[in-house]
Amino acid sequence: MTEPTDVDNDLGLPSRRRFLREGSALLGGAVMAGGLAGSEALAASDNADNLPPNVPEWMKAPGDPMGSQLYGTPSPFEKGVIKNIPDNLPQYLSASGRTPLQDLDGIITPNGLFYERHHGGVPTIDPAQHRLMLHGLVDRPLIFTMDDIRRFPSESHIYFLECSGNPNYKKPYGKTASDLVGLLSCAEWTGVSLKVVLQEAGLQPGAKWIVAEGADAAAMTRSIPIEKCLEDAMLAYSQNGERLRPQQGYPLRLLLPGFEGNMSVKWLRRLRVAAEPTYSREETSKYTDLMPNGSVREFTFYMEAKSIITRPSGGQRLSTPGFHEISGIAWSGHGKVKRVDVSVDDGKSWQEAQLQEPVLTRALTRFRLPWQWDGKPAVIQSRATDVTGYVQPTLAELLAVRGDNYYYHNNAIWPWRIAANGEVSNASA
Amino acid sequence: MPAHKLCIAVLAVLGLASVTRAQEQGPYGIGRSATPAEIAGWNIDIGGDGENLPPGSGSVSHGRMVFDQQCAACHGAKGEGGVGDKLVGGQGTLATTNPVKTVGSYWPYASTLFDYIRRAMPQNAPQSLSNEDVYAVSAYILNMNGLLPADATLHAKRLSRINMPNRNTFVGDPRPDVP
16 A cells, blocks of 8 residues: 555654663663663662662752742653654654653653654744634524633543554554553543533524634644534633643643544644535545455544553563563543453453543453463463443454454454563564 | 612623623633634535635646656556555446446546645645646546546636536445345
8 A cells, every 4th residue: 555644653663762772771871660671680880889788879968949840841861751743754743652650650641751742843822812613503603712612511531532543454563552552641621511511602503513623723623523522522721730731732622532643733723613524634534444445434433442561561571480560551432441351361361450540431440360371482461341331352353353454443452472581562563 | 960870871781791791602602703714714514506606727738747746656657556545437337246436437526636635645744835846646546537538727716617427426324225
């Protein structure tokens, strides 16, 4: 297939970041921690003066004074935990950057590491000059300032957001969890229910779709079925407590829980209530799926149930046989995750993992399984089941139905291979 | 007027006023009315059926000039692709192992060309082309795909009527389809 240059998944391309990551994994870099290679294996580079029985140097002098950082940043020892962005894309205005899933704990993605997908770069928008226009099949066409939007009753919800091209179906498959499904993040969003704003304008009979448009250089446009707009759609202005980052749509974005990420239009400037979808370029030539017989699936909104083990995962190394917790994330656009099963014997048998409470609707769910690694080669993988009873499929099952010309909505199980020396790699690669 | 009738009259007036206000304001009374001119300035959506296409027209020959100046650097001199997507060719390849998705082979609606070029192209200066130039460059891209004669001039009606080869292959979402 001739690859378009404007794609969601850039992973066919080598990455300087990945090169650095693999290099650091081999050396046992600072990113690694706990039972993974790094902590004790690095003895050669440690300064024995700071180890027991000696008193470490950072206790012998005061630390940085209050106000050293007016907006806090991570420890310099975490400088390797950054977005995963290929360094040789043909262009960077319509491109994507990935969350380093394998370096994160819990379910909330720090705002600085939230995945990005832009179609015309990141605009710098003065909120005082930003307006949201709501028109079309409404009783009262309205224009809102950001102050107006913030006057509406607010609500906060934790939802995941995932790009539909995460990853595609063709080789080469990525090496790390981030390479594979790093176009995925989760945050607490605060804003106003779209339903409330629509009631303010008054929907007219025949309102079946809402066409959302961004104030970016792509004037990104998607049509959303009215049912979703009245169910759980939000106009979000804050993320994890602070105002949206520019990369996430500052000052205002649409948020459609469980739908493919590009539909949660960022830098939202216009909502047109309509009887028909607009058939924009993004919902016809992009974000549609080509079947083996040449037919094309359109308006494929939902992100189906999925999971991945993030620890241990590709690029990491188990430092020693013995106890290791297997940990990962699961999610479903159709609602809550019901259960996650983990196999440590290449799919021959499965054990139910523990789910971290609270399990939230259309949010990431952290799962864990205690494991004793015997030091022999192993293949580990996770399989999510959601409230609808849907079970995450294998890549082979997806390919058998959809073929590899299909591009989006790959929710396959991704097994990791653990070698005798503890190195973890993609078993499908 | 007896007091109770006056009272009813006052209530009636108040009631009427509140109905009028209900039509003018939503439940929270937040936001202001958008004027037709404001809406016209921002509503650049073109429907699949060509709804909202503006007046004006553009020829294939003028479109070639616009394309050479504004588009070819990224999309190739003949729309063969480069930094930007391939725009031409690929018809008949979608069911093969090497499908080539272009305007001619994949896009279901010709009017989407006008919509997308006007809103987002050229990438370094979106919404800078005149409607005439957008019609013209749309005409040229359709011409390169064999969907418009070289001597054609494109306008709203003609653009809406173009039958795209891939129009009828689009289907809805049947998922869950696996397993």
